[in-house]
Amino acid sequence: MACGSKRVTIQLVDEDAGAGAEGPKLFRGQRFEAIRAACLDAGILFRDPYFPAGPDALGYDQLGPDSEKAKGVEWMRPHEFCAEPQFICEDMSRTDVCQGKLGNCWFLAAAASLTLYPRLLYRVVPPGQGFQDGYAGVFHFQLWQFGHWVDVVVDDRLPVREGKLMFVHSEQRNEFWAPLLEKAYSKLHGSYEVMRGGHMNEAFVDFTGGVGEVLYLRRDTPGLFSALRHALAKESLVGATALSDRGEYCTEVGLVRGHAYSVTGTHKMSLGFNKVRLLRLRNPWGRVEWSGAWSDSCPRWDAIPGDWRDALMVKKEDGEFWMELQDFLQHFNTVQICSLSPEVLGPSPAGGGWHIHTFQGRWMRGFNSGGSQPGAGTFWTNPQFRLTLLEPDDCDEEEEQGPWGGWGAAGARSPARGGHIPRCTVLLSLIQRNQRRLRAQGLTYLTVGFHVFQIPEELLGLWDSPRSRELLPGLLRADRSPFCARRDVSRRCRLRPGHYLVVPSAARAGDEADFTLRIFSERRHTAVEIDDVISADLQVLMVPHVLLELGLEQLFLELAGEEEELSAPQLQVLLSIALEPGRAHTRTPAEIGLRTCEQLLQCFGGGKSLALPHFQQLWGRLLEWQATFDKFDEDASGTMNSYELRLALKAAGFHLNNQLTQVLTSRYRDSRLRVDFERFVSCAARLTCIFRHCSQHLDGGEGVICLTHRQWMEVATFS
Numbered sequence: 001m002a003c004g005s006k007r008v009t010i011q012l013v014d015e016d017a018g019a020g021a022e023g024p025k026l027f028r029g030q031r032f033e034a035i036r037a038a039c040l041d042a043g044i045l046f047r048d049p050y051f052p053a054g055p056d057a058l059g060y061d062q063l064g065p066d067s068e069k070a071k072g073v074e075w076m077r078p079h080e081f082c083a084e085p086q087f088i089c090e091d092m093s094r095t096d097v098c099q100g101k102l103g104n105c106w107f108l109a110a111a112a113s114l115t116l117y118p119r120l121l122y123r124v125v126p127p128g129q130g131f132q133d134g135y136a137g138v139f140h141f142q143l144w145q146f147g148h149w150v151d152v153v154v155d156d157r158l159p160v161r162e163g164k165l166m167f168v169h170s171e172q173r174n175e176f177w178a179p180l181l182e183k184a185y186s187k188l189h190g191s192y193e194v195m196r197g198g199h200m201n202e203a204f205v206d207f208t209g210g211v212g213e214v215l216y217l218r219r220d221t222p223g224l225f226s227a228l229r230h231a232l233a234k235e236s237l238v239g240a241t242a243l244s245d246r247g248e249y250c251t252e253v254g255l256v257r258g259h260a261y262s263v264t265g266t267h268k269m270s271l272g273f274n275k276v277r278l279l280r281l282r283n284p285w286g287r288v289e290w291s292g293a294w295s296d297s298c299p300r301w302d303a304i305p306g307d308w309r310d311a312l313m314v315k316k317e318d319g320e321f322w323m324e325l326q327d328f329l330q331h332f333n334t335v336q337i338c339s340l341s342p343e344v345l346g347p348s349p350a351g352g353g354w355h356i357h358t359f360q361g362r363w364m365r366g367f368n369s370g371g372s373q374p375g376a377g378t379f380w381t382n383p384q385f386r387l388t389l390l391e392p393d394d395c396d397e398e399e400e401q402g403p404w405g406g407w408g409a410a411g412a413r414s415p416a417r418g419g420h421i422p423r424c425t426v427l428l429s430l431i432q433r434n435q436r437r438l439r440a441q442g443l444t445y446l447t448v449g450f451h452v453f454q455i456p457e458e459l460l461g462l463w464d465s466p467r468s469r470e471l472l473p474g475l476l477r478a479d480r481s482p483f484c485a486r487r488d489v490s491r492r493c494r495l496r497p498g499h500y501l502v503v504p505s506a507a508r509a510g511d512e513a514d515f516t517l518r519i520f521s522e523r524r525h526t527a528v529e530i531d532d533v534i535s536a537d538l539q540v541l542m543v544p545h546v547l548l549e550l551g552l553e554q555l556f557l558e559l560a561g562e563e564e565e566l567s568a569p570q571l572q573v574l575l576s577i578a579l580e581p582g583r584a585h586t587r588t589p590a591e592i593g594l595r596t597c598e599q600l601l602q603c604f605g606g607g608k609s610l611a612l613p614h615f616q617q618l619w620g621r622l623l624e625w626q627a628t629f630d631k632f633d634e635d636a637s638g639t640m641n642s643y644e645l646r647l648a649l650k651a652a653g654f655h656l657n658n659q660l661t662q663v664l665t666s667r668y669r670d671s672r673l674r675v676d677f678e679r680f681v682s683c684a685a686r687l688t689c690i691f692r693h694c695s696q697h698l699d700g701g702e703g704v705i706c707l708t709h710r711q712w713m714e715v716a717t718f719s
Contacts, residue, residue, distance in 0.1 A: 003404050007503050008695045009535040009704045010712065024142050028139040028186065032140035032153050035079035045077070045137030046155045051187040053157040059193025060440040073166065075157040075613030077137060087130045087139070089175040095710050102167045104195040106239075107185065108284035109260040110203035111178065113237040116264060120235065121341075124207050125177055146516045147358045152184040159192070171286060171318070194439045197445045200239035200260050202436075202487045207245035208237065211429045211520060212494040215335040218523045224335070225277045225325050229266045231337050238263040240281065243333040254291040255331050256283065263335070269313060271303060277325040280312075285574065286319040295320045339427075343576045356521045357527040359385060360433075361658075366642035367665045367672035368658065371509030372483055374451060380472045380511050381643060383658065384530040385502045386455070391523040392422030392497050401651075426496055426521045428452070428481065429490040430504050433514035436487070447507035448515070449483035475501060487711065498555075501530070531657045534712075536691040539651035546620035552578055556615055565609035568597040577625075578619070596682045603685045621688075622681065629680050639674040648680065654687050688716060 028050045039046050053075035055065035060559045063070055078085035096412050114121050129139050140153045158179050159166045168182045173315075175427055185206075186192045201212025211530055218222070231238055242257045251254050265280035278294060294300055312322065361383045363369035370378035428450060435445050453475035478500060481491040504517055519527050548556070555577060566574065575592045592600075601610050604618040632648040640648060642665045649656060656664070664686075668679040675683075693715065694705050707715065 007535045008691050010691075010694055011534075011704050011706045016171065024151040027150050027152045030153040032138065032151065033482070035138050035153060036134065036136045039136035039138060040134065040701060047137075047157070048153070048155040048187075051154065053155070053159075054495075054621050057186070057191055058159060060189045061193060062196070063191070063193040072161050074160050076160045078158050078174075079131065081160055082174050085131045085174050085176055086172075087177050087180075088343040089170075089172045092589060098137075100197060103197055104167075105260040106200045107182070107195055107203045107283045108178075109239050109262045110200045110207060110237060110281070111181065112209050112282055112284055112679045113200075113204070113239060113262040113264065113513075114230075117235045119210055119301060125181060131176075139184075140178050141181050143185065143206045145206065146431060147360065147518075149209070150188070152188050153181060154187055156180060158183065190437045190440060191302050194436050198436075199336065199486055199488075200241070201236075201336045201338055202414055204239070204336065205239040205431070205488055208338060208340055209249070210237070210338045210340045211427055211490055211518065212336060212338045213427075213490050213492065215337065217329055217333050217335060219326075221329060224329070225266065225268070225279075227337075227417060228263060229268075230280065230333070231339070233268060235340055237338040239336045240328070241334045242331055243335070250288060251331075252291075253331075254289050254295070256285075256288060260284065261332075266323055267322070269304070269308070276474055278322045279325060279328050280320065280322050281715045282321075283319040287320060289321040290323050292327055293324055295621050300348070334494040339604045355521050355523070355525050358530055359517045359527075360514070361504070361517065361529075362514045362662070363512055364662055364666070365510040365512050366669060367646075367662050369506055370563050372377055372451075372505045372507045374473070374477070376509065378643065379503075379505070381503045382470075382561045384519060385427070385504075385519075386530055387452075387500045387502055387519060387524045389424035389426060389497050389500070389521070389523070390525060393523065422497060424521065424523060424525070425491050425492065425494055426519060426525065427490065428502060429488065429518040429520070430481070431489075431516040432487050433516055435513060445485050445487055446511045446513050447483050447485045448505065448513070449481040449489050449504055449507070450504040450517075451477055451481075452479040452493060452495070453503065454478045454495075455501055457499070462509050472501070472503075472619075502527075526651075529658070531659075534657050534660065535655045535693075536687070537653035539549045539659075540688065541692055544624070546616055548616060548619065551606060552619075553612070556612060560612075563609070565605075565611050565613065566601075567609055568594055568601055571601065571610060571615075574615075577623075579622075585642065590679065592678050596685075599682055599685050603689050610635075617644055625652065625681055625684050626677070629677050639676045640680070642669045642673050642675060645669070645675045645680070645683070649683070649687070652684055654684075654691075656687075 030050070035046055047053075055070060058064075058070050058073065059067075061067070088188050118682065124142055126140060126142060130240055137156050138153060139156060140151055142151050144150075156176070157174075166181055168178050170176070170178055182195075184197060189195065199212075201214065204210065204214050215221075215224070215227070228238060239265050240261050242255055242259060242261075249258070255387050262282040262284070263279060267280070269276050269278075281290070283289060289295060293299075296315065363382070368381045370376065370381040373379060390644050417634050430448060430450055432445055432448060435443065438444075442650050447519065453472070454477075478495055479491065479493045481489050483489070502519070504515060504518070506513065519525065555574060556566065557564070559574055560566050572592060572594050575597070579592070600618055601608060604610065604621075605614045606690075610618065617628045620661055629640070631646040631651065636645075644655075645665060645668070646661055651660075658662075664683055668683045670679070694707075697705050
């Protein structure tokens with residue numbers, strides 16, 4: 001902002017990437033190579049202090065310390081209950097992942113799918129680990145978490161009962177990469193028990209950094225076979241779930257309702273005049289298979305050539321089976337597909353490069369958790385992101401169909417197929433961060449989603465102004481995601497080139513959670529968070545001078561005595577009299593506490609006492625703050641809610657970004673989310689000090705000062 005704007009503006013700049021920007025982050029700061037070297041030097045086996053083998057690692061309820069399932073559990077290293085343990089036996093395959101006594105089929109089905117693609121698997125399970133040379137009882141795995149990869153170290157003490165692993169195990173009983181991966185995932189989220197129940201896409205995304213989508217199936221879902229075939233060819237991870245209204249149970253045809261299956265292959269062939277489309281699925285239990293048409297023992301296999309049977313690897317009771325597409329549609333209600341992210345796929349074939357934006361945010365009660373109804377008064381407080389789509393897709397018919405055969409994320413047909421209206425395909429992904437860890441506290445995933453609104457060209461110029469949020473109710477909605485109680489909610493949108501506003505929200509106003517919003521496109525786009533600039537009107541920083549009423553000046557002199565300066569306790573007495581209702585044109589009692597008086601002394605007096613000229617300046621500013629407070633205290637209750645605090649600070653001349661507003665809201669509201677006059681004064685005084693401090697670095701006291709995000713938060717939150 002130019003100096004002629006009569007404003008002091010703080011511009012935030014990114015820090016240099018610095019050392020350690022490349023590569024995964026270290027969970028709990030533990031570095032695998034350093035730990036292994038130290039243990040080998042000391043001749044000891046690693047014992048993880050951050051995830052100690054014991055009751056807390058197992059769980060808190062059904063696996064809690066006093067639970068029946070936790071009785072008789074021993075924590076043992078593989079060589080203590082298995083002869084010649086191996087990290088990997090020959091190679092890793094989907095039969096390495098067999099479910100134990102933990103309801104985490106969603107995780108294990110995803111892990112089984114991961115084994116189909118060694119390139120992806122070795123990112124999660126780094127090679128060079130084992131129980132022979134260099135063994136020190138320590139292993140590590142890499143998992144994607146909300147925008148970056150995390151390296152998780154574990155020791156190899158595993159929960160064992162009656163000499164057998166309690167949880168995941170391999171078909172080859174001396175292979176341990178899968179149980180150790182399960183332990184790393186449990187450590188990342190707090191315990192084994194938090195892994196009970198989930199959706200495959202959650203693990204798919206954590207294994208790849210990709211984007212999970214859900215296809216809701218109908219019996220006549222067109223294009224599904226081609227979509228699955230295309231997805232598997234692109235190394236997407238695919239799973240399917242059979243809906244159940246009463247938990248997991250086995251049906252007469254060998255399928256488990258409410259259970260997660262991996263989709264591991266497709267095959268199309270002609271038998272006479274009939275075309276047969278088969279899907280290969282796997283039950284992570286490693287047993288209990290489909291017994292209908294094309295099951296392992298079905299006589300239909302005898303009708304095809306022997307080399308076909310050998311190629312399709314029909315086996316007995318390994319948990320894997322083939323079934324025809326129509327049978328699949330009859331018994332399964334959702335397909336979950338995880339498309340690999342640009343960082344995994346590398347450059348796009350067209351050579352234009354991938355475009356991705358990632359934003360981290362938080363919904364906070366009383367600040368920016370405004371609910372999901374655009375007509376509600378608080379909806380405008382939700383976080384907002386402006387998306388500009390510049391280049392439409394090619395009009396090639398094959399590309400128009402897309403990888404899902406014309407199907408969007410929620411199973412609805414894509415609009416304008418074959419039409420002449422140019423469209424841009426963009427994939428939006430909303431993730432709730434860290435919610436699974438909170439299960440031990442009785443919390444679960446919120447119902448979340450997002451709306452997409454179109455911004456007309458005539459309003460675009462106003463969008464970075466303080467009026468931007470006031471314009472929201474008049475916008476036309478262009479698309480929306482489903483609102484689901486899942487960690488990941490995604491939607492593939494086809495929009496005209498132009499400007500859009502993406503508004504992620506929790507379904508209920510006041511729900512709190514951290515979130516990550518990702519925006520993907522192969523064509524060029526821009527995306528920014530709508531975030532008020534950090535600035536203060538220059539008038540706010542200028543020292544006001546007002547003439548005191550004679551009685552107020554005499555009271556000051558009496559309290560100040562011979563020193564002619566007020567201490568904080570004396571200032572508190574003076575303000576308690578001066579701010580009595582009616583005297584300072586205030587509607588309600590306004591008491592100022594001792595700590596706030598000390599803050600006012602620092603802000604206006606620069607020390608521990610206040611002379612008369614400084615008190616004149618303070619009194620002038622207090623009258624302005626009182627008028628602003630009364631304006632937004634519409635019900636004359638003596639308090640504002642935290643939504644009104646944001647508006648009052650803007651009216652007082654402070655234009656703040658979301659991050660600082662959130663910090664201030666948390667600090668100055670009470671347990672009922674209310675802000676009284678003293679809290680408002682304290683907040684305004686702090687902001688005055690912040691901007692005065694920053695303006696000292698500017699020639700003439702106005703203009704732009706650049707700070708890194710770290711420097712800004714240090715300045716903005718100083719005590």
